[in-house]
Amino acid sequence: MPFDPPPWVPDTVFYQVFPDRFARSDRLAPPGEFEPWEGPPTRAGFKGGDLYGLAARLDDLVDLGIDGLYLNPIFTAASNHRYNTSDYRTVDPMLGGDAAFRELLDGAHARGMRVILDGVFNHAGRGFGPFQGVAENGVASPYRDWFYLDEDVRDGRRGIDPYPVGEQSGTHERTGFRAWWNIPALPKLRVEHPPLREFLFGVAEHWLRAGIDGWRLDVPAEIEDPTFWPEFRRRVRAVNAEAYLVGEVWSEAPEWLQGDRFDALMNYPLGIAILGYASGGQLDQAAIDGQRDYRESLHPIEGAALGSRLEWLTARYDPAVVEAQYNLIGSHDTPRARTVLAGDLAALRLAMLLHLTLPGAPSIYYGDEFGMEGGADPDCRRGYPVAPDDEGLALRSFVRAAIRARRAHVALRRGSVRVAAASGQALALSREASGEQALVALNSGRTPARLELSSPIGGGLATIELPGVAMGQIVDGATIELPPQGALVLA
Numbered sequence: 001m002p003f004d005p006p007p008w009v010p011d012t013v014f015y016q017v018f019p020d021r022f023a024r025s026d027r028l029a030p031p032g033e034f035e036p037w038e039g040p041p042t043r044a045g046f047k048g049g050d051l052y053g054l055a056a057r058l059d060d061l062v063d064l065g066i067d068g069l070y071l072n073p074i075f076t077a078a079s080n081h082r083y084n085t086s087d088y089r090t091v092d093p094m095l096g097g098d099a100a101f102r103e104l105l106d107g108a109h110a111r112g113m114r115v116i117l118d119g120v121f122n123h124a125g126r127g128f129g130p131f132q133g134v135a136e137n138g139v140a141s142p143y144r145d146w147f148y149l150d151e152d153v154r155d156g157r158r159g160i161d162p163y164p165v166g167e168q169s170g171t172h173e174r175t176g177f178r179a180w181w182n183i184p185a186l187p188k189l190r191v192e193h194p195p196l197r198e199f200l201f202g203v204a205e206h207w208l209r210a211g212i213d214g215w216r217l218d219v220p221a222e223i224e225d226p227t228f229w230p231e232f233r234r235r236v237r238a239v240n241a242e243a244y245l246v247g248e249v250w251s252e253a254p255e256w257l258q259g260d261r262f263d264a265l266m267n268y269p270l271g272i273a274i275l276g277y278a279s280g281g282q283l284d285q286a287a288i289d290g291q292r293d294y295r296e297s298l299h300p301i302e303g304a305a306l307g308s309r310l311e312w313l314t315a316r317y318d319p320a321v322v323e324a325q326y327n328l329i330g331s332h333d334t335p336r337a338r339t340v341l342a343g344d345l346a347a348l349r350l351a352m353l354l355h356l357t358l359p360g361a362p363s364i365y366y367g368d369e370f371g372m373e374g375g376a377d378p379d380c381r382r383g384y385p386v387a388p389d390d391e392g393l394a395l396r397s398f399v400r401a402a403i404r405a406r407r408a409h410v411a412l413r414r415g416s417v418r419v420a421a422a423s424g425q426a427l428a429l430s431r432e433a434s435g436e437q438a439l440v441a442l443n444s445g446r447t448p449a450r451l452e453l454s455s456p457i458g459g460g461l462a463t464i465e466l467p468g469v470a471m472g473q474i475v476d477g478a479t480i481e482l483p484p485q486g487a488l489v490l491a
Contacts, residue, residue, distance in 0.1 A: 001259035005324035006214070006242040009263065010414050012114060013356070013403055014068035014363035015061055018332050019095050020046055020080045022366055022384045023053025028096055037383040046080050047383050051091070051100035055107045062111050064369060064396065065403030068361065069108055070216055070246075072332055073118045074101060077125050081332070081381075083118075083218065084125025084185050088203040105211050114213035116244055121200050121232075122222045123180040123188045126162045130196075131187050134177075135162055146196040147187055148178035162187075180222065192225045201235045208236060214244030216326075217262070221249055229261040246326045250293050252313070257321045264326045267360060270313055271329040272298045275340050277306040278351035280425055280444040280485065284342045287335040290376030294334060303427030303444075307419035310429070314359070314417050323414050325360035332365070332381055336374040345371055345391060346485040349398055349469055350444050353487055356402045357412045357431070357440050369399040398468040405464045409491040411438035421451040426482055428453065437461065438491040441472060443482035451480040461490040 024037065024047070034048035041047070051074065061069075073082035076092045091101040108115050124131060130143035138144075138159045152158055153176040160176040162184055180186040191197055204215060215236070220229060229247075236243050247262040252269050256262050272294065276283075281300040288294045301309070314322050329351055330337040341347040348371060355362050366372075367384050370392035374380040385392060406412045415433025422428070425445030431438040439457065443449040456477040463471070472488035473481055480488055 003257065003259040003318055003320050005263040005320055006244050008114065008242065009244055009361050010323040010359065011407075012068040012361045013066055013406070014070050014116075014326070014361055015064075015066040016070045016072070016328075016331060016363050016365045017054060018049075018072045018081075018366060018381050019051060019054065019074055020049045021381050022049045023057055024048045025050050025052035025056060025096075027052045027100075028094075031094065038386065039383075041378045041381050041383070043378050044080070046094070048094075049383075050094065051096045051104045055100070055104040058104075058107050058111055058113065062113070064364075064400050065407065066364070067112055068114045068116070068213075068363075070116050070363060071118060073120055076127075078127050079125075079185075083120050084123075084127070085120055086125050086127030087129070088200075089206060102210075109211065114244070115211075116214040116216055116246065117207060117212050118218060119204065119215040120218040121189065121191070121203075122219050123186040126185055126187065128187070131162075135160055145193045146190055148190050150176045153177070180219070188222075191223055191228050197228070197231075201232065204232065204236055205239050208239040208243060213240070213242075214246070214263075216246045216248065216266075218248050220247045220256075220262075233261055244324075252316055254317050254321070257317060264321070264324045264361070266331070267313075267325045267327045268293065269297075270310075270325070270327055270358070270360070271355070273301065273306055273309040273313075274329055274351050274354050275337060276301040277303065277425075277427070278347045278354065278444050279341050279344075280347060280446055282342045282344060282347070284335075284339055287339045287375045291334050294340070298340070302422075303425055303442075304419075304422040307422050307427050307429070310358070310417050311419060319416075323359045326363060327355060327358065327360040328363045328365065329355050330365040330368055330380070331363075333377060334380060335376050336365075336372055336380050337368055338371045339373045339375055339380075343373065345395060346470075347444065349395070350442055350485060350487060352399055353402055353440070353466070353469070353489070354442065356399075356406050357429075357438075357489065358417065359414050359433075362406075364399070369396045371395045394468050398466055401466050405466070405489065405491065409436060409438055409464075410434050411436040412440075412489075412491060421453050421480070423451055424449060426451050428480060436491070438489070440490075441480050441482060441488040443472070443484065443486050446484050448484060449482045451482070453478045453480065457490065464489040464491055 035045040076087040133141040164174040420428040420430040426449035428441040470483040470486035
């Protein structure tokens with residue numbers, strides 16, 4: 001099947017927003033007292049961010065260079081993360097409801113900014129109306145086949161228990177229904193059941209008709225029906241032929257990107273490699289250990305190893321897939337990039353520089369442009385900084401410049417990636433797209449480095465100045481000297 005990602009994606013820089021933590025407006029009456037904005041986040045607490053607050057900051061994001069938004073769930077739910085949906089067709093009143101989302105969506109589109117939403121279709125929340133119907137009426141409920149009920153529940157010998165007492169492990173046996181990771185708050189949806197299936201496809205179509213530009217799909221591999229996602233894609237593309245579909249799959253998985261399901265995956269393998277290299281060997285292991293995938297995969301690597309990894313990842317997929325991948329170095333599910341890098345802003349700059357000069361659609365997790373810190377969930381979901389310090393403002397200036405360089409030079413956002421030289425912690429990448437060339441050289445080590453290119457750098461390449469970065473230099477046309485934690489970008 002031909003692969004047809006939306007043509008706008010490779011030229012887009014996304015910004016991921018966790019709505020409860022980004023901006024609190026003064027346009028909504030709070031239902032009660034919120035957590036202190038600048039205090040440590042808790043798993044259950046709310047800080048009161050809303051979509052009006054996000055809409056008011058769109059111009060700041062445009063100034064940064066952002067032209068795509070990915071929002072964590074915004075539909076009505078009982079939690080701050082909203083992955084336990086109660087109503088798929090309404091925006092949570094605490095976020096400002098449908099009116100706030102309309103204002104945000106219209107404001108984003110007026111600024112040339114695309115918006116994708118988080119679609120949670122593997123499981124719902126305990127407040128989901130059909131689930132409440134089963135809780136109240138048992139097998140007499142017409143919604144009984146929307147969920148995976150235990151045999152004794154289906155036989156009418158007992159009802160379900162959505163709030164079992166005791167440890168999380170093994171709660172399925174006591175609740176009477178299947179739940180995501182055995183968490184009773186997240187009853188699993190039986191997507192092979194035609195009425196539920198049609199309901200979910202209708203949800204996807206409803207928000208596309210409202211104007212969204214795509215979906216990020218939560219835990220898609222946990223939906224066991226192999227026909228669900230191909231049909232989902234067909235239904236989505238019938239409404240919007242350029243809708244972007246991103247699957248939350250953490251591993252290398254080209255089988256998901258054959259033109260029949262998704263346009264991209266959340267490219268954690270690339271982000272993990274970038275962080276391992278940019279660290280120069282200095283990582284916060286305690287923060288890494290708090291996230292399972294990071295604990296298993298994130299470790300220091302040298303320049304040659306990163307180069308091999310990049311060439312492997314680009315060869316693993318069709319070139320059109322590589323340019324459409326959703327690239328990231330942090331998200332709501334991982335420790336903050338700066339924290340992973342032991343708080344080192346120079347290392348974070350190098351990670352950001354790599355992230356923003358590779359093919360694919362890079363995403364900045366809210367606040368990373370200011371160097372926000374935070375360990376594993378929930379600490380990675382702190383409130384957006386109210387008054388960034390001078391270091392944070394300087395980092396934002398660097399990110400802004402790197403995004404502008406990416407936008408100005410097609411070879412920094414599309415095309416091929418080839419290792420031009422590697423030695424120790426230093427690496428040079430040769431880029432080419434649409435007849436344009438570029439070279440990105442970095443040294444994540446704490447001592448100077450020297451790279452010998454296999455062939456001289458061609459004429460017509462100019463140095464791109466990046467504020468806050470220790471800049472390298474070309475010595476004789478084929479030799480690059482890089483200062484500690486320095487870089488050189490030519491285009």
